[in-house]
Amino acid sequence: MKLKLVPARTGASWVKQGMQTFFKQPLALAGLFFIFMAVMSVATMLPIVGLPLAMTLLPAATLGLMAATQEATQGKFPMPLILFTALCAGPAKVRAMLTLGGLYATGFMLAMGVSYLVDGGGFARLYLGGSAPTTELLQSPDFQTAMWVFIGLHLPLSLMFWHAPALVFWHDLPPLKSMFFSIVACFRNFWAFTVFGLSWMGAILVAVLAIGTLGNVMDNPGLSSMMLFPALMLLAAMFFTSLYFTYRDSFELEPPGQEQAAT
Template identity: 85%
Template sequence: MKLKLVPARTGAAWVKLGMQTFFKQPLALAGLFVIFMAVMSLATMLPILGLPLAMTLLPAATLGLMAATREATQGKFPMPLILFTAFRAAPAKVRAMLKLGAMYTGGFMLVMGASYLVDGGGFARLYLGGSAPTAELLQSPDFQTAMWVFIGLHLPLSLMFWHAPALVFWNDLPPLKSMFFSIVACFRNFWAFTIFGLSWMGTIVLAVLALGTLGKLLGNPGLLGVLLFPALMLLASMFFTSLYFSYRDSFELEPPAPAQDAA
């Protein structure tokens, strides 16, 4: 397996491919994303162990969405069981995926703990849904510092796990090695991933502006509030669909060595 270097414009191509593939199988991919979100939400509801369990399952669930995208590119209709691809493999791969999930959980808890030390847990409680946002909280210097600490530390954590589930499952790499190759691939294709992120940010802004404009044209300012959540869920589903293409174009499988003729 070798890392591939791609031009910056490939980042925009990943966004385009994610959208195009989504609309090939919109019901299947949207439904799978809803199931993915429901499983994560239900896991977090469990007392004490809920959040660690959800974080541990996240790499495996992300792999399931990537596997669904791969099937959609092949003209197949991905069924719900594909979300559990990681747990239908050989025991060694299941253990590797769970180790990867445990490592992500540990990293996430450390990042969240760092933000807790800054503002006493105000940002952590808001992020995890334990409190409602207030103007006083959002304007607090400690809260804003904690938010930037979280973002600054969570970004490299995310890059380490960006390709890791696919590398563990499809490339048979051990968890630590998959994390190393994942972040190296992201940095070596820095401009492609920068364009990828900016393209998705621009898409979200345009979608919000379009919904707001539509509400004004129809004389219904509240339309934005009604349609915003479904629109963001739809875009999030397309985002997860596009992840597969960033993995596919960042790595090149080495061809098998030619068989030697018997002497």
């Protein structure tokens, strides 16, 4: 396995491929994304252990969505069980994936804990859905500092785990080694990932403006409010679909056993 350098414009191509692949199997990929969201939400609701459990399962669930995207690129209809691909493999891969998830959960909880110390938990409660946003809270200097502290800690954590589930599952790399290769691949293709992020931000902005304009043209602001959430959820599903292409183009060789993993 070798890292591969790609030009900056590839970032926009990843977004395009994610959208095109989503529309090849919209029902399957949207359904899998909503199952993914439901599993994460239900796990989070469990008292005390809910959030750590959800974060532990996140890499495995992300791998499932990537495997579903892989099937869609091959013209197949991904079935719901593919979401649990990582947890239905042999014991060694399951242990490695859960170890990876445990490392992510630890990093996430530490980042959230540091933000808690900054503002007494205001940002953490809002981020985790435990409180409603208020103007006073959002304008609080402590809240804004806590938000940027969390972003600053979570961004490198995200890069370490961006490719890690695929590298653990398809390349049999140990969790720590997969995290190292993941962040190196992201930094070596920095401009492609920058374009990727900006392209998704642009897509979200266009969707929000289009829905707002439609509501104004039809003189029905309530229509905009009703359409905005499902539109953003569909864009989120397309975003997760595009993750597979960022992985596929960042490494030189096709992962061994890829076809078997997708079946």
